[in-house]
Amino acid sequence: MSAQIPAATTRGAVTPPYGGHPVQFVDVFPLTPDQKVHLFPEALNREAPEGLYAFQADPATDKHPLALISPASEKTISSMLGELRQRPGMLQMHPSDAAERGLSTDDPVRVFNDLGEVQCPVAVTTNVRPGTVSLSKGLWRKSTFNGSTSNALAPDSLTDLGAGACFNDARVQVALLGRH
Secondary structure (H helix, E strand, O other): OHHHOOHHHHOOOOOOHHHHOOOEOOOEOOOOOOOOOOOOOHHHHHHOOOOOOOOOOOOOOOOOOEEEEOOOOOOOOOOOOHHHOOOOOOEEEOHHHHHHOOOOOOOEEEEEOOOOEEEEEEEEOOOOOOOEEEOOOOOOHHHOOOOOOHHHHOOOOEOOOOOOEOHHHEEEEEEEOOOO
16 A cells, blocks of 8 residues: 555655746646636636626715725634624725715714615724725624624625625715714
């Protein structure tokens, strides 16, 4: 049986190819038939309903004008270790959007759309662009005032290619908690 086990395994270490330092397009190549990168693969373009690089209009509406994004934070890249969070998750909002709504840092807000609502404090910051609000992914239910997270606001539609989740397609409105 030992004759079937690779010698590197019996020594306790496996040496990666190219000395562990492969160089793209010198030592390793894309796994395409011609070993080239294809920036506009015809088959994929045909599969995309609007085409690969077609313009899609901004889906903002008067009712839900803000794009909600839910990026990983420096503390969590998923919900792992989210239980260690000591304070509520903060909705980040650009100063121009906050001023339009009469909001200041630490105000309790409701972030909502037709799918749900998240209640949390707001942080007014230039770290997000106007028209965009950000609530970290990986929050636990205890991280918001009403036990909901950004998942409550994400549509259940799928991406046109790959059928992935459309988490960053959520459109929302933000208002001071208690104000409708």
